Amino acid sequence: MIKLSKRLQTIADCVTPGARAADIGSDHALLPVYLLQAGRCPSAIAGELNAGPLQAARKQIAEAGLAKAIEARQGNGLGVLQPGEADTVTIAGMGGALMADILETGRQAGKLAGVRELVLQPNVGEEIVRKWLVEHGYVLQSETLLEEDGKMYEVLHALRDEDSPEGVTNEDLYDPSFLAASLEPGQKREWLYRMGPYLLRQRAELLDSKWRHEIGKLERICKQMEQSDLAESREKQAQLRLEINAIEEVLSCLRTAKR
Template identity: 65%
Template structure:
């Protein structure tokens, strides 16, 4: 059986057993091949747009002897799908803005009809993906954070609200009371989107590490801004320092977080 990276294995583990999947931006089709080989998915669609990854996906599928159950299709985003032919969509390895655009285009064109599960791994801009999910009635069921090759990744797992039989919904997921900080609810909600409501409920060293890195980046930006005499720079510096203050406050209220005193 094909061996996946830690990042792709995390995604694969979240896919529901027995679901027909579509992997968008599938690259070498490693994820669909693994899911079918392992018996977790009966069939799959691997979507790619550039010629190179598309041909690589076709080769991988053929070498695995799975051409009859994995369809490799060339096209932009969810355009490769027919409504109702898959249960789960996975998208990984791209920015959150692009991912949200792909999902929105698929939603508007009806390509997500019948899709009940989404497993998404944005490289950056995770908050944009969370906002898209809630705007379309998808409810986060969990979030994972992992580190591989020096990079920290978040994986979001969501179900369509219309197919849920659970006792919580988006209102529960984004409950601001989980943050015991002196902020307006609107500001708390913003940080739930940015940091992840499940990740904040069960904080980890990796979550701390990710946001300490962000603090360092913002600090360096502020240092650069102090060298500028432009009035606009003063405003930006104040904005970034306020953001840093809020990050530190959120980290400080989490039980396992020990923010730097610098």
């Protein structure tokens, strides 16, 4: 059986056993091959836009002896799927804006028909993906924040609203009342989208480290802007300071709650 990276293994562990999977942007088809080898999925589709990775995926599938169960297809996003072909869609390793665009384009084309589960790993812009899920009837079931090779990754596992267990609703997930920060409710909710409703509630171990790193980036941008006399730079700097203060306050609330 092939060995997956920590990131891909986290994604694989979210896939419901018995689901027909479609991995979009599959690269070398490592995830679909593992899902079949582990007996987690009966079949899979590996979607890839570019010819080079597509050939690598087909080679990996053939070497694993899984050519009858895994089909590698070339196409853009969910364009490789026919409605009703997959129960679970996995997408990993791209920006949140692109991921949401792929999902929305596929949704409008009917490609998400029958897809009850999404396992998503955006590299940046996680809040864009969370908002898309809420707007289109998917409910987060879990979030995992992990570190691999010096990088932080978030894995989001969502089910359609009708498949979500009783009591797990978007209304409850994004209720910001548990945050003791002195921010407006709308601002608190925005931070739930940005930091993750589960990660915040569970006070995920790496959450403080991730957002301290983000504060460092914002501080460096502010320092660069100090050298500019433009009014726009002063306004942007003030906005970034507000953002830094909000992050600090949310993290402070979590540390206080932890103690």
